[in-house]
Amino acid sequence: MMKALGPLSRRRFLTASASLGIGTIAAPYVARADDPTLRITGWGGKWGDIMKAEIGPAFESEFKCKLQIDSAFPYLPKLQASSRSAPIYDVMHTNSNEQWAAAEMGLVEPKIDPKLVPNLADVYPYAISDKIVGVSIFTSAIGLGMRTDKGYNGVTSWKELWDAKYNGVRGGYVIPVNSLGQAFLMMCGTLFGKGQTDLDAAYMALEKLKPIKIVDFTGAMEKMLLSGEVGMCVIHDSGIYRYDGQNQPTDFVSPSEGVLSLEQVLTITPGSKMKELANAYVNYMLRPEVQKRLAETVWYSPANKKVKLDAKYDAKLLTTPEKVSKLIQVDWKWYNERKDEIDQRVNRIFRA
Amino acid sequence: MSSTATTRPNGLALFILPSALLFTLFFFLPIGLMALMSVLTGNPVVMPKVAFTTRHYARMIGDPFYLEVIWTTIRIGLVTTLVALVIGYPLAHWMARIRSRTGHALLLMAVLAPMLTGIVVRTFAWMTLLSDKGVVNQTLISLGLISQPLKLMYTETGIVVGLVHIYVPFMVLTLTGVIGRIDERLEQAAENLGASPLRAFIEVTLPLSLPGILAGSLLVFALAISAYVTPILLGGFQIMTLPILIYQQISANFNVGFAAALGIVLLMISLLLVIAYNRALGLVSGQRELQ
Amino acid sequence: MQTTASSSLPVAQQAASMPVPGPTRPYGRYLYLAVNIAILIFLLAPIAIVVVFALNPTPFIQFPPVGVSLRWFEKFFASRDFMHALWFSLEVAVLTTVSATMLGASAALALARGNLPGTRLIVATMLSPLMLPAILTGLALFQTYVLLDVGRPTWGLVAGHTLVTLPYVVRTTLAVLHNFDTRLEEAAQNLGASPLRTFFEVTLPLIKPGVLAGAIFAFIVSFDQFPVSLFLVSPGNETLPVTLFNYLKFDLDGTIGAASVVSIVLAFVVVIGLDRTVGLRSYVKL
Numbered sequence: 001m002m003k004a005l006g007p008l009s010r011r012r013f014l015t016a017s018a019s020l021g022i023g024t025i026a027a028p029y030v031a032r033a034d035d036p037t038l039r040i041t042g043w044g045g046k047w048g049d050i051m052k053a054e055i056g057p058a059f060e061s062e063f064k065c066k067l068q069i070d071s072a073f074p075y076l077p078k079l080q081a082s083s084r085s086a087p088i089y090d091v092m093h094t095n096s097n098e099q100w101a102a103a104e105m106g107l108v109e110p111k112i113d114p115k116l117v118p119n120l121a122d123v124y125p126y127a128i129s130d131k132i133v134g135v136s137i138f139t140s141a142i143g144l145g146m147r148t149d150k151g152y153n154g155v156t157s158w159k160e161l162w163d164a165k166y167n168g169v170r171g172g173y174v175i176p177v178n179s180l181g182q183a184f185l186m187m188c189g190t191l192f193g194k195g196q197t198d199l200d201a202a203y204m205a206l207e208k209l210k211p212i213k214i215v216d217f218t219g220a221m222e223k224m225l226l227s228g229e230v231g232m233c234v235i236h237d238s239g240i241y242r243y244d245g246q247n248q249p250t251d252f253v254s255p256s257e258g259v260l261s262l263e264q265v266l267t268i269t270p271g272s273k274m275k276e277l278a279n280a281y282v283n284y285m286l287r288p289e290v291q292k293r294l295a296e297t298v299w300y301s302p303a304n305k306k307v308k309l310d311a312k313y314d315a316k317l318l319t320t321p322e323k324v325s326k327l328i329q330v331d332w333k334w335y336n337e338r339k340d341e342i343d344q345r346v347n348r349i350f351r352a
Numbered sequence: 353m354s355s356t357a358t359t360r361p362n363g364l365a366l367f368i369l370p371s372a373l374l375f376t377l378f379f380f381l382p383i384g385l386m387a388l389m390s391v392l393t394g395n396p397v398v399m400p401k402v403a404f405t406t407r408h409y410a411r412m413i414g415d416p417f418y419l420e421v422i423w424t425t426i427r428i429g430l431v432t433t434l435v436a437l438v439i440g441y442p443l444a445h446w447m448a449r450i451r452s453r454t455g456h457a458l459l460l461m462a463v464l465a466p467m468l469t470g471i472v473v474r475t476f477a478w479m480t481l482l483s484d485k486g487v488v489n490q491t492l493i494s495l496g497l498i499s500q501p502l503k504l505m506y507t508e509t510g511i512v513v514g515l516v517h518i519y520v521p522f523m524v525l526t527l528t529g530v531i532g533r534i535d536e537r538l539e540q541a542a543e544n545l546g547a548s549p550l551r552a553f554i555e556v557t558l559p560l561s562l563p564g565i566l567a568g569s570l571l572v573f574a575l576a577i578s579a580y581v582t583p584i585l586l587g588g589f590q591i592m593t594l595p596i597l598i599y600q601q602i603s604a605n606f607n608v609g610f611a612a613a614l615g616i617v618l619l620m621i622s623l624l625l626v627i628a629y630n631r632a633l634g635l636v637s638g639q640r641e642l643q
Numbered sequence: 644m645q646t647t648a649s650s651s652l653p654v655a656q657q658a659a660s661m662p663v664p665g666p667t668r669p670y671g672r673y674l675y676l677a678v679n680i681a682i683l684i685f686l687l688a689p690i691a692i693v694v695v696f697a698l699n700p701t702p703f704i705q706f707p708p709v710g711v712s713l714r715w716f717e718k719f720f721a722s723r724d725f726m727h728a729l730w731f732s733l734e735v736a737v738l739t740t741v742s743a744t745m746l747g748a749s750a751a752l753a754l755a756r757g758n759l760p761g762t763r764l765i766v767a768t769m770l771s772p773l774m775l776p777a778i779l780t781g782l783a784l785f786q787t788y789v790l791l792d793v794g795r796p797t798w799g800l801v802a803g804h805t806l807v808t809l810p811y812v813v814r815t816t817l818a819v820l821h822n823f824d825t826r827l828e829e830a831a832q833n834l835g836a837s838p839l840r841t842f843f844e845v846t847l848p849l850i851k852p853g854v855l856a857g858a859i860f861a862f863i864v865s866f867d868q869f870p871v872s873l874f875l876v877s878p879g880n881e882t883l884p885v886t887l888f889n890y891l892k893f894d895l896d897g898t899i900g901a902a903s904v905v906s907i908v909l910a911f912v913v914v915i916g917l918d919r920t921v922g923l924r925s926y927v928k929l
Contacts (some may be wrong), residue, residue: 045893
């Protein structure tokens with residue numbers, strides 16, 4: 001597939017860099033001509049380990065370049081502070097809501113060109129839907145996480161979370177700073193009102209969710225569920241499945257109303273001097289073998305339809321059109337436009 | 353505070369220059385940029401067209417929520433400082449008076465240890481202690497002292513506990529130096545004259561250690577009102593402080609202008625308090641010099 | 644000042660409590676010790692939890708612990724990222740300590756002896772980096788480096804750390820300077836010593852304890868610094884707190900506990916080393 005793009009020859013980079021000679025003065029980080037560097041962002045943890053150990057080096061040797069992975073969060077404020085003509089990253093990897101904010105500020109390109117990234121032809125529709133800027137390379141399903149040792153049986157609906165028996169062991173997120181919390185707020189509108197955008201219904205539902213233990217990132221929720229501090233919570237499937245094989249008394253519930261989509265999105269910055277390499281990277285991340293390796297490491301559902309996961313993963317992740325159809329995508333553009341107003345409201349709702 | 357304050361600066365004054373340079377380049381310039389961004393519609397460094405605006409400050413003044421947040425921040429700062437002083441003082445006194453060298457080294461390590469744990473890990477440790485199923489609640493329940501877990505986390509109490517723990521070392525080490533310089537024989541003399549140890553302490557040691565108390569309090573207050581990791585993790589965003597709002601504006605709302613405005617307001621309030629405090633400190637040390 | 648204190652002494656006989664450690668009043672002595680031990684427990688309890696976390700084999704904090712294992716330590720030491728971050732943090736902390744100590748001590752000297760106008764305002768200003776939420780300082784510095792087009796060099800990180808550690812050195816040194824007798828310096832000068840010689844032979848030895856205390860603060864605060872570093876570290880050169888923070892966003896296991904224990908031990912080695920070589924004790928009792 002990559003052949004179609006043509007080889008990324010050294011000379012091309014030389015000319016590309018030379019033509020930008022003046023830009024170099026204003027640009028803090030232009031790669032040296034003899035060593036093209038693609039600057040990307042990426043998660044830490046197991047994802048980071050495997051990127052550094054296998055997937056990154058394989059990309060570097062195939063495309064004769066260096067990958068510089070920034071895994072120090074938060075990425076967007078750094079991109080925001082850097083010059084538009086010489087952005088700090090070529091490819092940004094982060095969650096969908098931040099990608100939308102970045103696209104609105106003109107920091108990332110809203111779409112990826114399928115001619116330059118041939119693997120886009122093989123992704124599920126959600127990955128390049130109108131709810132996505134760039135392309136979603138993986139997704140997780142946001143649903144309910146629960147303890148299996150507390151006799152909570154027959155949980156099938158999101159509405160179960162409001163049951164009084166979970167008072168004291170109910171878990172949620174800090175909505176202003178957490179994607180899962182924000183997606184869940186939209187779900188509340190769907191569950192108790194006219195739809196995702198029914199904020200008043202959502203606020204009322206959140207009010208009734210108290211008492212609730214709220215955390216700002218999912219790792220903390222995983223810990224609280226594992227230690228029994230929380231018995232029923234909003235969580236993404238990978239946050240439960242990653243403990244597979246450790247005999248933890250926890251399980252993931254896919255509610256009948258559908259699961260929310262937590263996309264891992266790649267975008268390219270408009271000012272990038274490494275456009276060709278950037279597109280090559282996006283394409284590379286969508287390759288079936290790369291997708292399979294990462295999916296089976298961190299329990300993310302691959303966006304590429306052609307990926308065949310091992311049975312254990314295939315059984316739990318969203319790997320068929322039918323399973324993928326249960327995904328509910330959030331309209332982040334709509335949400336971000338109202339973020340300040342929503343933050344104000346939920347800050348008050350959850351104030352102690 | 354020098355008694356010869358009326359004379360002209362001498363050669364030693366030049367020693368301030370390296371620090372002045374550091375502050376100019378790495379504090380006044382960056383903070384100036386932030387102050388500028390707080391009155392502009394965008395980032396002047398990377399955007400071609402930005403306009404002057406007062407909206408960030410207007411937003412703060414226009415909504416009582418922000419005033420409440422400012423008050424919460426200062427309240428937590430004051431309570432933390434007070435508690436850190438109350439528990440830091442006895443320890444500082446012990447450290448200053450202990451005779452054994454090994455004992456002193458052990459105490460010093462115990463005091464320094466909280467500073468070395470790493471801010472994030474330490475806060476997780478507090479969550480383990482204070483949560484509903486945490487060590488404290490489990491112990492109290494198994495002892496039959498309480499039947500329902502105490503709500504220790506996600507409260508101002510929890511935040512204060514966490515902050516006091518981190519900042520007590522600063523208080524202790526500031527106080528130890530000052531108490532150590534107070535002649536122990538003064539306390540003994542007082543007692544020989546018939547004063548109770550408590551009375552000797554209140555009338556001799558305490559007044560003499562006032563400069564240390566003020567300096568330590570200032571440090572702890574400054575640190576407490578600008579802390580954000582501990583209030584986030586132990587307050588779970590259910591208690592809003594100014595630094596949490598700033599963090600939220602930078603990392604989730606990407607509104608640097610508003611974050612900068614909040615930061616400038618926090619800095620102004622703190623500076624005013626510090627100058628007032630320093631004046632008090634000056635008064636106290638001035639009196640001491642007079643006497 | 645000492646005469647005032649003793650002359651204003653009241654006379655009241657009560658075999659009450661606190662807090663002078665005198666063998667003559669055992670009850671007060673016991674209370675004094677009990678209070679202090681309670682405070683020590685408060686200070687050390689979270690650290691005990693961290694140690695348990697580091698040794699407990701389950702991948703989350705669990706009470707009571709189910710066993711003892713060194714797997715998290717093995718994982719920590721086997722990780723190239725953690726090892727690199729650990730050494731980088733040490734490097735930054737040492738550079739920061741050196742620069743903050745030199746700058747801070749000379750600033751304190753200028754403030755105490757230089758007859759500068761507006762000393763009080765300068766002292767307050769020097770404390771202000773501590774009052775600003777460090778995430779904003781970090782972002783502001785990052786923005787400045789973008790403006791100056793310097794990238795994210797190690798010296799930029801060290802400068803940021805120096806800014807937030809300098810106030811401690813200034814404070815501790817000033818405290819010592821305020822409390823020692825200027826007559827010693829005057830005497831030296833009257834005996835014909837040049838101001839420079841007076842500085843090196845009289846002033847410097849006298850302020851050493853305060854400078855040293857400041858240096859310890861600077862080292863520890865830099866080593867544990869997180870929010871300022873957040874924006875200033877560059878890929879491949881991350882400090883330990885940043886690496887740990889990114890790690891625990893995904894893996895909340897005992898490795899962060901192990902890292903913490905290693906940091907404490909390392910810092911103790913530094914503190915004990917300083918104690919053995921220059922004598923920390925001296926700064927406590929002047």
